[in-house]
Amino acid sequence: MNPNSPQTVSVTVADVARKAGVSKATAARVLGGYGTVSDRVRDAVTAAARALDYRPNELARSMTTGRSGTIGVVVGDIENPFFSLAMRGITDVARQAGFTVILINSGEDVSAEKAAIRTLIAKRVDGLIVSPAKETDVEHLREVVGSGRPLALLDRGINAFEVDTVIADDRQAAEGVTRQLIALGHRHIAYLTACDTPDHLFRTPGDINTGSVRRRIEGFLSTCREAGLGPVERWIHMGAVIPEQTRQIAERLLEGKDRPTAIIASDSVIGLEVFKTSRAIGLAIPDDLSLISFHDADWTAVTSPPVTVVRQPVYQLGEMAARLLVERLNGFAGPGREVVLQTEFVERASISSAPTLP
Amino acid sequence: MNPNSPQTVSVTVADVARKAGVSKATAARVLGGYGTVSDRVRDAVTAAARALDYRPNELARSMTTGRSGTIGVVVGDIENPFFSLAMRGITDVARQAGFTVILINSGEDVSAEKAAIRTLIAKRVDGLIVSPAKETDVEHLREVVGSGRPLALLDRGINAFEVDTVIADDRQAAEGVTRQLIALGHRHIAYLTACDTPDHLFRTPGDINTGSVRRRIEGFLSTCREAGLGPVERWIHMGAVIPEQTRQIAERLLEGKDRPTAIIASDSVIGLEVFKTSRAIGLAIPDDLSLISFHDADWTAVTSPPVTVVRQPVYQLGEMAARLLVERLNGFAGPGREVVLQTEFVERASISSAPTLP
DNA sequence: AAAGCCAATGAGACCGGTCTCAATCTAAAA
DNA sequence: TTTTAGATTGAGACCGGTCTCATTGGCTTT
Known part of the structure; x- marks a missing residue:
């Protein structure tokens, strides 16, 4: 033309x-x-x-060989530092093994996740790495396996069927930080997460569809119960999806009558917003409020005070998921493996003994 | 089997x-x-x-139609919040336009970038978005255009030939912040960047291969010169590629005899490390040292004091690059366009009038 | 020198779609 | 009722590689 x-x-x-x-x-x-x-x-x-x-023309080559040299990755949101770091781990391993990576954001929405997987299969990716939005709604994942393509799950497991999974020891980590707070005298601890239920109320861990978060909440709950602590289900606050929502939840929580003396943030985006809100309200950390966040984001080290966090091996999470997948791609055919990576408790200065409330 | x-x-x-x-x-x-x-x-x-x-089988379909429904993206490092946010902008637009995205990290290395582009062309991507590591070494980019595939440049322009480009008004932004610092009485301002030359010495802006950084440095230099300020070329420090290097540079700078009273960090990763280092050394911001960083990263708002930054419209940068590319993919055939997005000076509390040094 | 073997090469099918072109069928127009 | 335009369908080429199979030729073996 x-x-x-x-x-x-x-x-x-x-x-x-x-x-x-x-x-x-x-x-x-x-x-x-x-x-x-x-x-x-x-x-x-x-x-x-x-x-x-x-x-x-790699396309034509793929046509006959049946291998596209491509792996598909479906994550919640590449903008989130957790996923972008994990993605770095994935791409590094993939590149070294001779694969390129197609990235699709699911926005933590199951129907978007389904569409993403359908697209990736249509493009004939050799394998997939998925961070499932819901571990209860996984038929589309089963189909992936059914199509003969290897699948690795990132940060979130499922029970419905066997599949390679890489997670952190979230439950143990949550137990540890909760125990720590209780030892410091805290008797009312709030847990904030982005996960949600239709009516925004928490009843049982079964309500939580995100595996990693569910395991954390289980650890949190059991440790609180062990210590004989209060109406612990009501301490779990859901729907902190975007900063604005987090702020509202935190405000309601911290300005309320029976405010918690400690908060556990399920990810660094939530932790950041809680930090900002408590400062805006005029609550001093750690004197008035203790704060612990999951994910050792860069900002946590430079605030005053610096924030105590659960450091997850995020890069390694991605790296390992890719590694497991590549092994399958190279012919490994054993049963599904679950790799649990250790977290690290990074003690800084955002927690202290509970204040005696008026 | x-x-x-x-x-x-x-x-x-x-x-x-x-x-x-x-x-x-x-x-x-x-x-x-x-x-x-x-x-x-x-x-x-x-x-x-x-x-x-x-x-x-999308592959087979692509075979005959000649369109793969895929766009390739080559960025320096997806782990960098700048790129992960821009990437989000790109994927959002791409998805809406019916394209999937293949992501490759170049690590700011030209030979890796060349390999990446070769791979993407082999996979028959319909178009590419690249953030070129060096604007002087762009023959491989010319080949992309030569192959008939549309190309859009992200955050970094080139002069060698016409191509769609999306950048921020870096030069103007740098002039603004420099002028601000000079007005506050600063007479020795350091500029830190990851860009480097073989001998780590800055001579002229022509040495800087990264377009966005070069434009900032040009703005910085011209404003300083206008004000009749000192040996301004020696105030530009290069090679702050990883935090460790940044720390060493900052230490040498801040512990030296003739230390600057203000620092401009060329990106938020550098800014973060300067912040940490000055604190470690015991210099108070802003009393002993004024700090301005490019990129409004999340941590800059929560430090004490919060850091004054140049806010770049990062998401929009990616969004616009994808938009321009999609327009070409849909048949637009006009001359290369250059879109310059406005930055915003976010005044917080990390700058003040220059201290009188001993 | 005849037989045997292996390296080197060519012919052509094939992967799974799209697309052109011709054949057939239907219903409206004359 | 015959003509004709338009809708529907089928046959087969084609995209750009890979791969199987048969053929050729040179070199070793006896």
């Missing part, structure tokens, strides 16, 4: 073969790096390819 | 056609949504497809 757009039609093996004076099959052998060819012919074909500026 | 792995071979249009009792061409028409078919046949084919759980 456009005469001044150069090389609109791409040069193919057939073109190279013609120029080199060999058959298409032979040229393909040289260009594709398979089979056996004589040095003389190899040189001729290579020269012809260079002269014509031949670029292989 | 594995008898209990279901549906190892995928069902094709031919299979569906056979089951529906029509020709392959007709089934393809229904499944592909083109041409005309009778309602009766459409229903039959649709039913057959459902019964067989037909999944289209």
Whole structure:
């Protein structure tokens, strides 16, 4: 169409073969790096390819080999530092293993996740890494496995069927921080999460569809109960999806009559907003309020006071998920594996013994 | 091979056609949504497809149509909040326009960038968004354009040839903050950047290969010179690629004899490290040292004092780059466009009038 | 020198879609 | 009722690679 757009039609093996004076099959052998060819012919074909500026068409190659050299990744939100760091781990491993990565955000929405997976399968990715929005709604994931493609789950497990999974020891971590707070005399601890139920009320951990969060809440609940603490279900606050919602929840919580003396934030985005809100309200951390956040985000180290956090091996989470997937892609066919990476309690200065409330 | 792995071979249009009792061409028409078919046949084919759980092969489709429905994105480092946020902008627009995104990190290394682009072209992406590591070494980018594929540049422009570019008004922003500092009485201002030269010494803006940074430095230099300020070339410090290097540079700078009274950090990762270092050394911000950082990262608002920053419209940068690209993909064929988005000076509390040094 | 073996090469099918073109069928127009 | 335009369908080429299989030729073996 456009005469001044150069090389609109791409040069193919057939073109190279013609120029080199060999058959298409032979040229393909040289260009594709398979089979056996004589040095003389190899040189001729290579020269012809260079002269014509031949670029292989990976699509056509995938067509016959059945491998696309691509893995699909579905995460909640690449903007979230948790996922962007995990993504870095994934891409590093993938690149080294010779795979490229297609990224799709699900926005933690199951129907978007389904669409994403459908798209990725249509593009014939060789395998998938997914951070499922809900662990109860996983038929589409089962289909992935059913289609013969390996799947690895990132940060969130499911029980419905066996699949490679990489998670952190969330339950244990939550137990640890809760125990710590209780030891400091806290008797009312709030837990804030982005997860939600239709009526925004927490009843049982079964309501929580995000595996990692559910495990944390289980740890939190059991430790509180062990210590004989209050109406612990009501201390769990859901729906902190965006900062604005978090702020509202935190305000309601901290300005209310029976305010908690400690808050556990389920991720760093929530933790940041709680920090801002408590400062805006005029509550001093840690004197008036103790704060612990999951995820050692960069900001947690530079606030005054710096924030005590549960450091998750986020990069390694992504790295390991990719590693497990690549192993499958290379033929490993054993049963589903679950890798649990250790978290680290990073003690800084945002928690102290509970204040005696009026 | 594995008898209990279901549906190892995928069902094709031919299979569906056979089951529906029509020709392959007709089934393809229904499944592909083109041409005309009778309602009766459409229903039959649709039913057959459902019964067989037909999944289209996007690869095969791309083969003939020549469009892969994919755009390639090459950024320095997805872990960097700047890029992850821009990436979010890109993916949002891409998804809405019906494209998926392949992501490759260049690590700001030109040879990695070249390999990335080669890979993406081999995968027959429909277009590319690149944040070039060096604006002087761009032959591979010219080839992209030469291959007939649209290209959009993110945050960094090049002069070598015309291409759609989205940048922020870095030069103007740098002039503004520099002027601000000078007005406050600062007579020695340091500028820290990750960009580097072989001998780590700055001579002229021409040494800086990263467009956005070069423009900032140009603004910084010209404003300083206008005010008749000192050996301004020596105030530019390069090679702050990783936090450790930044720390060393900052230490050397702040512990030296003739230390600057103000620092401009070229990105938030550098700004964070300068903040940490000055605190470690015992310099009070802003009394002993004024600090301004580019990029309104989340941590800048919660430190004590909060950090004055140049807010870049990062999400919009990505959004716009994707938008320009999609326009080309939809047939727009005008000359290369350069979009300059406005930055915003966010005044917080990390700058004050220059201290009188001993 | 005849037989045997392996490296090197070519011909052509194939992957799973799209698309052109011709054939057939239907219903409106003359 | 015959003509004709338009809708519907099928046959088969094609996209750009890979891969199987058969053929050729050179070299070793006896």
